Amino acid sequence: MTGPAPAPPSAPTEHPLEAIVGRTIDREGARELSSLLPVLVQDLTDIDWRLQEVLGSKYSQLTEAARYACSTGGKRIRPLLMAATFRALGQESTAPIRSLCAASQLIHTATLVHDDVIDHAGTRRGQPSMPRAFGMPLSIVTGDYLFVRAFQLAAEYSRSVILRSAEACADLVEGEVLQDTAQFDLSRGREHYFRVIERKTAALIASALGSVAEIAGATPAIIEDAIAYGRSLGIAFQIRDDLLDIHGDPDLLGKPLYSDLREGNPTLLTLEAYRHLGGRHQAEFERLFQMRRKRTRHLLRLKELIDSTDAAAEVAAEARRWSDRAIDSLGRFPGGMYRTFLEWLARGAADRPY
C-alpha cells in the first residue's frame, strides 16, 4: 500500500471517434458520421455505465483502484468496434452486448495493469500508471479483480461466447510470454513479430467481434468474417502503435515516446530498419538496441538510424494492407452506414494520430 490515494480521475468524456476516423473521411463521409456519432457515443456511455456498475466492491479501496485503472484504459476502441459491428448486423439496440463489451474492456485493462507492473511504467494515458498511483501489491490484485469481473460478465452469455473469450485471453497471455522471449533480440524477424501481435492484440478484438456477430444471430460465415475483420484491424492497429512510438505526439499519446526501443521490444519498424541498414550501421543499431539502460542520446541515435531507411514508409504501407484486408472481410456484411463506419474504423486504425 502506498500513501494517500490519488484524486479520482475525471470521468472519461471525450470520445475517440473523430480522432480515429477524422483523417480518412471526406466531406460526404463527415456528414454521414455526424448522424452516427450521437448513437455510438450513447452506446459507449451505456457500456461505461455497465462497467462502472460491475466494478463496485464492498471495499472502497478496490472499487477506487479498479475504476482508476479503467479510466486510464485507453481509447475504448474495442467497445466502439463491438457496438458498430452489432449495429451493422441489423441490431437496433446494443443492450444485449453491453456486458460483453464491458468484459472485453476489463480484460484489456487487466492486462495493461499487469503490464505496467512488469514494465515499471510510470505513466499511462497521461496519468500516473496504476503501480505509480496505488503501489505494486494493489495493482496486481486489482488486475486479478478486473479479470474476475470480466468472467462474471461473460457468464451471462452462451458457452461458445464464454469459451471464445477464455481462448482469446489465453492467446493474450501467451502473446506476452512469446514477446518476452524475443526481448532485445532483432534476429527473430517478422514471423515472430506477427505471431506475437496476433495473440497480444488481434485475438481479443477478433474474438469479441465474433461473439458480437453470434449474439446478433449472424450466419457462421458472417461470424467468421467478423473474426477476420477484427483480426486484420487489430494487426493494423498494432503496427500503427509501433510507428506512433517513434513518430507520434507524446502529448496526444499520453506517454513518452520510444518505450519499445527502451524496453528492447522488437517492432515491425525496428525489424525493418535493422534489415535495411548497411553493415556498420546495422551493427551499431543492434548494439544500441540491445543496451539494457539506454540514455536519451542512444534512443535518438536509434531513431536517426531508423529514419535513414525507408522502414517507416514500408511499415505504414503494411498497416494499410491490413486495413484493406479488414475491409475486404466485410464483403458479405449488409450494406449501410454502419458497414461504412467499420470501413472508416479500419482505415483509421492504420492512420490514427494516437
Added chain:
Amino acid sequence: MTGPAPAPPSAPTEHPLEAIVGRTIDREGARELSSLLPVLVQDLTDIDWRLQEVLGSKYSQLTEAARYACSTGGKRIRPLLMAATFRALGQESTAPIRSLCAASQLIHTATLVHDDVIDHAGTRRGQPSMPRAFGMPLSIVTGDYLFVRAFQLAAEYSRSVILRSAEACADLVEGEVLQDTAQFDLSRGREHYFRVIERKTAALIASALGSVAEIAGATPAIIEDAIAYGRSLGIAFQIRDDLLDIHGDPDLLGKPLYSDLREGNPTLLTLEAYRHLGGRHQAEFERLFQMRRKRTRHLLRLKELIDSTDAAAEVAAEARRWSDRAIDSLGRFPGGMYRTFLEWLARGAADRPY
C-alpha cells in the same frame, strides 16, 4: 525473465489424507479409511490429469511455469473435499466434477503465485517460489494464465456454477485487499480477522462444495449445507494455519515459521495474545509487531510473549468449534462412509500437523 529455468519438479505422488486425518481417527476409523483411500487417491489423480491437460500451451515456457506453480500449490485439500462431497451425495464417479475441481485448484494456485510476487516470498512448499524460480514478470503472467484456464474449465458448467465461482473469486480478491488494510495493525480485532478469512479462505471452498452438490443433483437445502460445511471447515483450516505459523514444523510446512509475524499480518493468535497481555508487555508486543523489518530476536520475543498467554489454547479451541460447526452442517447429508470421511476432514482441518 531470469536465467535458466529450474529443473521440473517431480510429479506430486504423496497424498495428504493420512497427515490430515491421521491424528483424529481411531482404529475402527483407520480400517474404514483404508477402504476409501484408493478411491479418493484415484480421484485426485484423475483431477491432476485434467489439470495437467488444460495447462498445456503452445509455448513450452508458459506450460512449464504453470505446471511448476501447480506442483507447489499445496495439499490439494480442495479437490479432496470436492471428491468426497460428491461421493457422499451418492455419486459413483467424480468424472462430472473433474474440470470444476481442476478449476478451483487453478484459482487457488493463481492467487498463491500472485501472493508470492506481492510478498517477495522465497519458498513455497519447500521449493523455490514462482518469482524466485521464474522471475516476477513471468510469475504475474502465469498467475493470469491460471485464472484464464480456470474460467475456461468452469465454462463447462451451468451459469449458476460459473457465477458462484466468479463471485468466490471476487471475494478472494476482496479478502486480500481487506487483509492489507490491517497490515501491522492490531486494533482491528477479531471481527476484521473473520471478515478477511471468510473471503480469503472460506469463500472458495464453500462455493466449490456448493457447486459440487448442485452438480450431484442435491436439493437446495443440501446445497446450502454443503456451502455451510465448506465455509466452517475453511475457517477452521485458516485458524489452524495461523497456529502452525508459530508452532508448526517448518520442514513439514515447507516454509519458514513466523511469516505472519514478519509481514505484520494480524492473525487470531496475535490478536488474542495482544488482548491478553498486560500493559507493559502489550506495548512491547505492539511495538515489535509493527516493526517493518524484524530480526530473528524480535520474532522470537514475539513468540515468547504469545506463549506467555493462553492465546494458543484458546485459538485451538476456536478452530475446533468451527470444525464442530462444519460437522453439524452435514446433518442432512446421507449417512455412510463418505460422510464420516467429511467429518474426519473437518476435525483434521483444525488439528493437522501441516
